[in-house]
Amino acid sequence: MPIEYELGTKMAKTVDILIAGGTILTVNHHDLKLENGAIAVDRDTIVALGRKEDILPEYRGRLTIDVPDSIVMPGLVNAHTHAAMTCFRGIADDMELMDWLNDYIFPAEARNVDPELAYWGSMLACAEMIKSGTTTFSDMYIFEEETAKAAQKAGMRCLLGEVLFDFPSPSFKTPAEGLACTEKLIRKWADDSLINIMVEPHSLYTCSPELLKASKALADRYHVPLATHFLENKAEAKQLKEKLGQRATTFLRDIGLLDDRFIAFHGVLMDEEDIRLFADHGCKVIHNPESNMKLASGVAPVSTMLEHGIVVGLGTDGCASNNNLDMFEEMDTAAKLEKSARLDPTVMSARTVIRMATCNGAKTLGLDSLVGTLEVGKKADLCIIGMNRPHLTPLYNEYSHLVYAVNGADVDTVLINGKVVMRDRKLLTIDEDEAMERVREIALRVLRSLSS
């Protein structure tokens, strides 16, 4: 026995990290689940994954993370947010959308958004996202270069774009400058392992057909996604109908935007014809149930989208309309809202929602070759959830607990790109006290700007 053990040890391959124990939900094509599993990570990649008894003799970790009583799953993909808006979290709620925008959000942004706010607001968002199991986020906001820097410091994977309008933003004077800024971002971050850039015209009601077409030309030149807010509520749908004189979706098709790199945020007012057009062109949709509910935008027809084969991701939207970035709560709400709205408890099962927040979210962002499942060869982006808690006891079904009982605070440890970014709830890449302090200072400035 000692001889065999020694032989085993001698033959074991040394890897950077060995995660041992716990139930692994791979969320792969077959929804493979491994009880008492193990994962070997070397540099940024999953090099082995299987039952603990098979993996442990083969691999020795420079760092071993024992996770009994835990679930190991792919890190969550927050496929639509405005990270820096943490700075406006809870500044105004329970108001008519236009009052909320015109009296609070727009003035607060116009008077306060600068590189400092963008950086620290994004850094705080990264802290919150990692602490609730998110490893990849997709972002649209102003001064996205700062969001990229914050994400790089935090070690988070992301797909970012500078928000583009016809009118000036705090970061550019003309649409041409906005496009130039986006192109600069694309070129600067082209070889980064974590930061990805896309083109993000804000919406059809704030962007001219020319800006939309120029955005698409830029996206095509670099083969990156193009994302925009789309049919978020009735007022927008009505406005677009008047402005465009045709269905918004056919307008997008006619100017060449609809393809498999087109991402629509919200899509609440999409009807069956819109859905068919999206499905025909391989377009993606990001569902934001909590924000849609809080702003009383309506309920997106997600079940119908899924029936038509559209790949749907899940996002929290920004902190001013949610008001947190917890994707576990978002999954819970996504499942319950759809059941409630369709009066059918069988739609949007726990498994469906988990795929939306992991592999399908990654697919919407074009990152599914890298992340979204736990498989050999994929990047090691994962979160580990401790299940030895009263509100997670007993445990009959992991998928059910993850959607209906877990919340973000149950996440103990997070890896992104093979690096441990949180261990036992301690952030290792971000000084969260500093981030909170800086955002509190910014919030004082925001308050002063609104009262003056």
Next chain:
Amino acid sequence: MPIEYELGTKMAKTVDILIAGGTILTVNHHDLKLENGAIAVDRDTIVALGRKEDILPEYRGRLTIDVPDSIVMPGLVNAHTHAAMTCFRGIADDMELMDWLNDYIFPAEARNVDPELAYWGSMLACAEMIKSGTTTFSDMYIFEEETAKAAQKAGMRCLLGEVLFDFPSPSFKTPAEGLACTEKLIRKWADDSLINIMVEPHSLYTCSPELLKASKALADRYHVPLATHFLENKAEAKQLKEKLGQRATTFLRDIGLLDDRFIAFHGVLMDEEDIRLFADHGCKVIHNPESNMKLASGVAPVSTMLEHGIVVGLGTDGCASNNNLDMFEEMDTAAKLEKSARLDPTVMSARTVIRMATCNGAKTLGLDSLVGTLEVGKKADLCIIGMNRPHLTPLYNEYSHLVYAVNGADVDTVLINGKVVMRDRKLLTIDEDEAMERVREIALRVLRSLSS
């Protein structure tokens, strides 16, 4: 200065507990908020409450709890649950209601519910509830004597009732035995400071008019509330219409059930006429948004109820249809669901929802003279939420954060009836490891019973 200090100290009254610092939300009639506040608690009662600078010279605590960067608020009232159903948490989801009940919940209950399950399931529920800021709960289930014992051990305030049916339950053979069991509970716990008993016929579709009338007679004899499931979904509404040949609400009125001690759980299908009848009689309603969504029961007309002056409380329902007991998540969902369903972001403001989960919840249970607000003379039932967390930063508005950003895991410390039951997230009255272990054993038995 030393002399003044000494004089001050000599004159200070000694109390059991002094809570110092933090922002106190009293949720009283004027929604009084005290920044940098303090609360003096002696035995079970709040004896003083005000600004820290005013309270500290007057009171010295045998125990002082310093809570900078925190919100101190009334403990939450979970006004409808089935505590022991923690044992069935996540056993079946995403199914048609009747399949779920007939294939899983009813057989699992019939084969497994016994005093042991009732006790340990309730104990685990108490652990979970305290850990998420709930200090009072209202419960309907089988073997409620065991739930009472668990709540007593946990130090939780509650209003409990043995569930009554026309048919036998695991704890009684006939309705008469069920009523006798209820009366025994009422008499046994009559003088308890925490445990309160009510009469709980399950519903109009499982209880004959005779059982409902006998229940009411018993409730009146002891002047306790009577609570029942009411118009939870369309199938029930249809069944009652056929069975009763009249509006369910007028039926209840005609047999004498409608008064200010009548509590209806769910009320999803109540229309304007039902609501008027309830308002006229001072009846109470408990709203269970997450369970209603998960079971696809529909959306209760809560705004209309509030407009008519009905006192509405908030509850999680049992763990099989939620699947947790987190009242902070329930508040978030209550606000968002109502906005979404009414397509109006101004309904169900954060303040409205907080009152629903505190003072109004207490009022629905007839416990508002004791708890539900932080005021001198009230029992010291309160929870303390640490706000120095990334997802709660910055802080513009306490009410907004409590509803839209906080979750149960942010609660640090809880007092019930003047006793510290959780300090810095450590439970002081419950051995949570033992409760989890016992419920895991019960879950194995449940699984075996379903597979055999």
